[in-house]
Amino acid sequence: MNKILVTTSRGLDELLKQEILLLCPDVDISLTPGMLSFEGTLEQAYTLCLWSRLANRVIWQLAYGKCDSAEALYETADNIDWPSHMKSNQTLGVHFVGTNRVIKNTQFGAVKIKDAIVDQFTRQSSQRPSVERRQPDIPVYAKCHRDHVAIGIDLSGNSLHQRAYRQQTGEAPLKEHIACAMLMRSGWTANTALPLVDTMCGSGTIAIEAAYIARNIAPGIKRAYWGFNRWLQHNNELWEALVDKALEAQQPPQNNIYASDVSRRLVAMARTNADEAGVFSDIQFSVQDATKGAPPVKQKGYMVSNPPYGERLGELTDLIPLFSAWGKHLKTAWKGWQITLLSSNRDLLRVLKLRAAKDYAMNNGKLECRLVNYQLDEANCEQFSEEVQNHEFANRLKKNLKKLKPWLKQQNTQCYRIYDADLPDYNVAIDRYDDWLVVQEYAPPKDISEDKARRRLQEVLLHLPAVTGVPASQISLKVRTRQKGTSQYEKLAQQGVTKTVQENDALFEVNLTDYLDTGLFLDHRDTRQRIKAMAKNKDVLNLFAYTGSVSVFAALGGARSVCTVDMSKTYIEWAKRNFTLNRLNGPYAFVQADCTTWLESHSGMYDLIFIDPPSFSNSKRMQSTWDVQRDHVALITQAEKCLKPGGTIIFSNNKRGFKLDTDAIKALELSAEDLSKQTIPQDFARHSNIHKCWQLTKCN
Structure with missing residues (x-):
């Protein structure tokens, strides 16, 4: 007898315990989160490798000892008689899990164990094992918990969820052992003669695992690489006997498993995987929309699905109405069925408006998920009023x-x-x-x-x-x-949904998905019209120009010249495209520069200057930070030097609580008129503090 450790994903401990007791009756199991252990035989360890549908790894423990120091960890590993488990010319890999106050990272722990193994061989001969990370001859597993460590041979080699049939996957694939846990929690495994349907099958994992269960196919039957293949204590005769017995235990298909998806590409992928798994004929595949498809058979059964989670924020705009439509469809077309769904977004499942019978916590990879069972009885199929x-x-x-x-x-x-x-x-x-x-x-x-x-x-x-x-x-x-610096302009996505929109006979390119702001500040609509009305025969300067919408209206208003300045090359190019959209050709300059330093050396003179700076910026392109409250006087002072007699500055910003330094403005011989109320459009009236705006006029 030897200590056997079995690991699994969070939330599957109790299920795995039940499975171990079925496969290895009468063992005394100790349970800790994510790991079970018991005293067992090599045959029982092999049986779990071959038959466990829920385990990740099966470890044959070699030592358990102290790791409250690097020396103690080394000594625990060195106390193992490694030449009895491997040859000096074999490769090894160490998978270390857990940390403590001394072993602060897993790589350090793995190296100490590797050193102990290698040193043991070099003390006995000149040859030493080499390290192989991917598929070593001898995979060593170590788990640190507080001041102790368990070290053993990872008999599974790779995680057992890798069944060796998956050829292709979609995004965020469902792990095979999680699919099995879903099937077990749904109740279907207690009566596999009933229909099993997955209407969002993706790459087919749930349906394939269901076929394996229904036909009593050992989940590890197709795996070629095992951690025990070259282990010196491996009993190949025992292993081959277990494999032969597993092959004999397989049963014929019942042809009651159905898988569909709205994506033709994913269904093709699922078919390929099922063929590789040897269960292609067990599953009836089809392409259809889950929100419209009817049950494939009259007999009531189980639907088990892993719908999209909406992990990315933008996906919710599509998923919420989809789940709403799906919930209504389930209540009308799937009455009497048992529904089991896995999602990391419990609130998204609530959009279905179904009452849950049970739910369970479990992880799919690193995602914390809920597995929810619904019984579509009469009470649950009542349509909620959604007027x-x-x-x-x-x-x-x-x-x-x-x-x-x-x-x-x-x-x-x-x-x-x-x-x-x-x-x-x-x-x-x-x-x-x-x-x-x-x-x-x-x-x-x-x-x-x-x-x-x-x-x-x-x-x-x-x-x-x-x-x-x-x-x-x-x-x-x-x-x-609350944004700082240039973060309001930084990219959020790469979807690139752009379109041309119209405002007061001008055309503008807007990007609706990729940035926090679209390229057109709607609260400045009236301000842009004011600039247009003032621009005729004027030389106009637009500072912090963003995508140049104010420049466009100045040009449309008959400006003699327009100079557009912004620090971002992206937005200067965007401004040029806006001019092209409006067929504007003439004395129009586009300058990529930091406005705060560009003004210091600029000698041009203008009749009208528009300034709409950010509240704060710490961009790397700037020589120093920018704070509009602190720095606005210095900026206006520089701008005033470029202002012709009788010229006008329109100064705006959106910092809440901003106060214009009126004394400093008077000292510059500028008169100040507060235009804030006059430049807030009616559709922004509810938040009239969205921006502040002043007209600063140079005295003659």
């Missing part, structure tokens, strides 16, 4: 749209704000860009829990298409927090 008029967010949004309607008739724009955190619980801003919506979620107040804020956001995304008529696929979601 838009009964929801407070939907009501407020409808009210806003009605209020904006007469104003919009007087405007000439495709871009405007329709909601701005009107209700405290629904803390988002929603802007319309022609046939798209951009939803910006503000960071929730400290007194609002993260869970509540997430549920509220999901309600927003669920009701938006119904109220506005904009499909979920044309809703972009972003999170807006």
Whole structure:
């Protein structure tokens, strides 16, 4: 008898214990999170390697001792008689798990054990084992827990979830042992004669593992590499006998497993994997939409699926309406079925509006997930009332749209704000860009829990298409927090959804997905019209120009010349594209430079200067940090030197609580008129402090 250690993923300990007791009756199991141990035979260890559907690794323990110092760890490893387990010309690899106050990283622990093994061989002969990380002859496993370490041979070699049949996978594939845990928790494994359906099959893992269970196929039967293959104490005769017995135990298929997905590519992938696994004929594959597909058979059975989780924020705009439609479909088309779903987003599952019978915690890789069972009985199939008029967010949004309607008739724009955190619980801003919506979620107040804020956001995304008529696929979601430096301009994604929009007879390119801001500040709509009206026959300078929308209106207003300055090459090129969109050719200059230092040496003179600086910046391209409250006087002083007599500066910024230094402005012989109220459009009236704006005029 020898100590055998068996590891698994978080949340599967109890299931694995039950499985071990079935495979190795009457053993006395000790259980710690993620690991089980018992005194057993080599035959029992081999049996677990071959038959366990839930384990990750099976370890044949060689030593258990102190590791409260590097020396103690070395000594524990050195006390093992390594020449009885391997030859000096074989390769080894050490997989070290856990840390303590002395062994602070796993690589250090692995090296100390490797040193002990190698030193033992070099003391006996000149030849020493070499290290192989991928598939060593002898894989050594060590687990540190507090001041002790267990060291042994990893009989499994690679993690047992790798069944050796998976040829291709989609994104975020489901691990095979997790699929088995789902099937066991669903209840289907107690009666595999009942139909089993996966309507979001991806690369087919659930269906393939179900076929293995139904046919009593040992999950390790196709694996070629084992950690015991070249172990000196390996009993090949015993192993071959177990493999032969496993092959004899296989049963014929029942042809009651069905797998489908909306993606033709994924279904093809699943078919390939099933063929490699030897269960292609056991599974009936099809391409269909889960939100529309009916049960493949009349007999009630089990649906077990791993739907998309929506780990990336932008995915929620598509997934929330999908889950809502799926929930309604399940209640009408799948009555009487047992449904089991795995998700890392429990709130997304709540969109189904189904009452859970049971749920379990388990990890799929590093993702903490919930496995939820639903019984689609009469009570659970009642359709919940989802009338838009009964929801407070939907009501407020409808009210806003009605209020904006007469104003919009007087405007000439495709871009405007329709909601701005009107209700405290629904803390988002929603802007319309022609046939798209951009939803910006503000960071929730400290007194609002993260869970509540997430549920509220999901309600927003669920009701938006119904109220506005904009499909979920044309809703972009972003999170807006307090920004510093150039972070408001930094890329969030690489989706590249750009379109051309119209504002007051001008055309602009906007990017709806990749940046926090789209390229067009909607609260400056009226400011841009003011610049246009003032620009005729003027030399205009636009500082901190971003994508040049103010420059475009200055040019359209008949400016004699326009100079556009911004630190970002990306936005200078964007500004040029905006000029091209509006067929503007003339004395228009585009300068990539730090405005704060460029002004110091610039000698040009202008009639009209527009300045809209960030609140704060610590960009590497700048010689020092920028703070608009601290530095605005110095900036305006430099700008004033470039201002012709009687010229005007329009100075704006969006720092909350900003105060213009009026005494310093007077000292520059500039008169200051506060235009803030006059430059806030009606669609931003609710948050009239979104920006401050002054007209500074140079006295003659």
